[in-house]
Amino acid sequence: MLDLKLDIDSAPLAREISDIQRKQIPFALVLAQTRLATNRIKPGILAVMGQRLDRPTPTTMRSLFAQSATKSRGAKVWFKDSWTTGIPADAYLQQAVQGGARPHKRFEKSLIAQGLMKAGQYAVPTGGYLNQYGNVSRGVITRILSGLGAAEGGRGYQANATASKRSKRKGNAERYFVGTVGDESGVWERKASAFGDGVKPVFLFTDSAPQYRVIFPFFKIGENIGKAHGQAELANALREAILTAK
Structure with a gap:
């Protein structure tokens, strides 16, 4: 599971806002984390899955979820860990993500x-x-x-x-x-x-046991996308929050 956290103090716009506007920061953080997870990291990971995995099934490609952030919880991106039937994706993709011997x-x-x-x-x-x-x-x-x-x-x-x-x-x-x-x-x-x-x-x-090399570094991919787009998403969300502040 990939947990997303953004640092509001690192956003350039955060140093220029008033105390009243600063009240919008919690909303901006929730918005930025949610957009980063759903619009950036999830699509980015899915694109790599399609390229790296060997003929992934439609069920595998549907198994990735992005959870929106709230004021008390950051956004998350993860593979579904339970199914009504069959083996969950977070179990059978472990070898592709971490490598090693297959159980x-x-x-x-x-x-x-x-x-x-x-x-x-x-x-x-x-x-x-x-x-x-x-x-x-x-x-x-x-x-x-x-x-x-x-x-x-x-x-x-x-x-x-x-x-x-x-x-x-x-x-x-x-x-x-x-x-x-x-x-x-x-x-x-x-x-x-x-x-x-x-x-x-x-x-x-x-x-x-069959041995697998790492072909799909899930965490590294997610972290790289977060680093590349996190501050831009945070700046946009903060600007939007300030413009809509009452």
């Missing part, structure tokens, strides 16, 4: 909980199953977990494949399996073709 994803935790993958392993998707955003779709993930008996059920709903006719028609239990084929261990899909049956890897297991 286990929910999919991997489910495999580990069922003993299908070792605790120190990670599941890396293969290229043939990636969508236009470079991810394995939620639908494919759900089908895999269901077929492997690793789907999470809740509120009376059971997502794992069963022996029912409806479940067998979906074929997830027969389609996906965890095992070692040749020298590679992972999640595999059975594929039928005119040339015979075969298997194709969906995820391959690795013994080390």
Whole structure:
């Protein structure tokens, strides 16, 4: 989260105003911080996100929020930290912002909980199953977990494949399996073709966490935009506040 603070004493116009006009300073600070967050920093960060991140999804691009300032609180710019479903952006963007090793994803935790993958392993998707955003779709993930008996059920709903006719028609239990084929261990899909049956890897297991470099320095970008435009926004807000003072 990026907190915005402006120093009123550094604004040139602040040294030329009267005591009566000085009463408008709180309003000017709120106005300047809000405009800086919503009109400068948020659009600037979004522009860099679109350039630096690899095919960001519309949900990711909508996850950045700017909170207006009040007299008791400065303006803030941050990624939404909770969703109705799925993983919040402030969690899955941490590697892009800070770099380092990737923690286990929910999919991997489910495999580990069922003993299908070792605790120190990670599941890396293969290229043939990636969508236009470079991810394995939620639908494919759900089908895999269901077929492997690793789907999470809740509120009376059971997502794992069963022996029912409806479940067998979906074929997830027969389609996906965890095992070692040749020298590679992972999640595999059975594929039928005119040339015979075969298997194709969906995820391959690795013994080390994927490493990420910093590709999106969120805080540095926000601070640089604040330094570049903060005083101008403050001067404009202070001038506007003085002109409207009663």
